[in-house]
Amino acid sequence: MTDAPTLGSDLKRLEEIVRRLEEQDLDLEAALALFEEGVARLREAQKKLGETEARVLQVVQESSGELRTAPLDG
Amino acid sequence: MSGMDEAWSVTRLARTIKRRVEDEFPAVWVKGELVGVKRYPSGHWYFGLRDAEAKVDCTMWKFAAARLKGPLEEGTEVFVLGTPNVWEERTSLRFNVTQVLPASGVGAQAQAVEQIKQRLLVDGLLDPARKRPLPPYATRIAVVTSIAGAAVRDIITVAARRWPGVELLVVNSAVQGDGAPQELVDALAIVSRLERIDCCIIGRGGGSKEDLAAFNDEALCRAIASCPVPVISAVGHEVDVTLADLVADVRAATPSQAAEFALPDRMAVQRLLSELGSRLFGMTLATVGEQQLRLERTRDRMTAALTTRLRTVERRLLNVHGRLAPALTRHVTRPREKLLRLEATLAPAMRRQVTRRQADTARLAAQLDALSPVAVLGRGFAVPLGDDQRVLRTTADFTVGRHFNLRVADGTVEARVEESP
Secondary structure, three states, X not given: OOOOOOHHHXXXXXXXXXXXXXXXXXXXXXXXXXXXHHHHHHHHHHHHHXXXXXXEEEEEEOOOOOEEEEEOOO | OOOHXXXXXXXXXXXXXXXXXXXXXXXXXXXXXXXXXXXXXXXXXXXXXXXXXXXXXXXXXXXXXXXXXXXXXXXXXXXXXXXXXXXXXXXXXXXXXXXXXXXXXXXXXXXXXXXXXXXXXXXXXXXXXXXXXXXXXXXXXXXXXXXXXXXXXXXXXXHHHHOOOOEEEEEEOOOOOOOHHHHHHHHHHXXXXXXXXXXXXXXXXXXXXXXXXXXXXXXXXXXXXXXXXXXXXXXXXXXXXXXXXXXXXXXXXXXXXXXXXXXXOHHHHHHHHHXXXXXXXXXXXXXXXXXXXXXXXXXXXXXHHHXXXXXXXXXXXXXXXXXXXXXXXXXXXXXXXXXXXXXXXXXXXXXXXHHHHHHHHHHHHHHHHHHOHHHHHHOOOOEEEOOOOOEOOOHHHOOOOOEEEEEEOOEEEEEEOOOOO
């Protein structure tokens, strides 16, 4: 199972990038590479934050033992 | 110790005892077994309340007894609420009861809960060290509760407000009644099969102690402890604490609070993101800015140098241009004018020359014509020509029988020598 970056991992990486930019004396190329990644993570996180549709599903176990999900009427 | 001359009267003793006992003695609940229950025709009740080691005489006056739901029964376990009262005449103490509740059920249940708690404690399930932290940015949360209850609505409302992108997976279960504990255990088993769940909320809204009893079930407590993701319990209200609350990784006072614990606040994360963003841009700008400044300075110097060079070349060009015009006049315009002038004078001269030459030529031709043998022939002379076109000039040239041509003015006549001259 590949782990898509979660908001948590995005934030963690962003914090690391900012810290490295702040603490280390980087040459321009490295700094720009970090910056670019930082901007990408920032966008990604903003996107996740912008998701507005809360999904509420009900999980039901079929008689076969299979799990089935369906929107919970609300 | 007082002297004999200061001896108290019995009345004083009795009143002092009464005062000491009754003053500021709070109304207390006392648990005990009813013994010697007697109801008088007046409507008052008299009984004893005892446990393994002590006994207290009690009275319950008619007005308080009127609120009893049923007659007091000998030997039953009860909770009584009352205050101590001393009867001066005999200095005897009675507990004056205002309320009686049957302890049956309540007591037994509490005891059973206590026993389960002890077992959980022994097994280490109540150890604070085994409590798991909640993931900081949960987005997929399992909820075990009754879909008919208020709790699920509260959780959905709060969750959607805090984290609009949240995904809630609700597993329905009875939360009260005899079947509830097993249903809750089964629901947790389903939760453990769900993928990518960040944490699980299990709970229900408020209710009576009996309504919440399912959450004291031992099997449920053990299921909570072995749930693969952190469990937040949210049972009833703030004041209700069940064993499930003690075993859960986090106890929320209410279902709404559980949702708050489970999910980050969108606004707070937004603030964090903004802060990180401005730090990111700020730092990079600082690094880039320095380089950019150098670049700009270089560019400015380059521009300045280039401009200087251009100006120099331009000046030289202007200078050359200024001198070019007169030079052009000198070397091109003037010679051309001169040429035109020459041409103008040359043409008539040429024509004159040509005319003269033509006249000369005509005269010479006439002279030449007079001298031509052809012209001589015109005057009646003839020229004998040998086969080789040589002129036969002497008699020796005319041998008998020789053929020759005689050229006359308008042609040639063939001839032959007949006789020797």
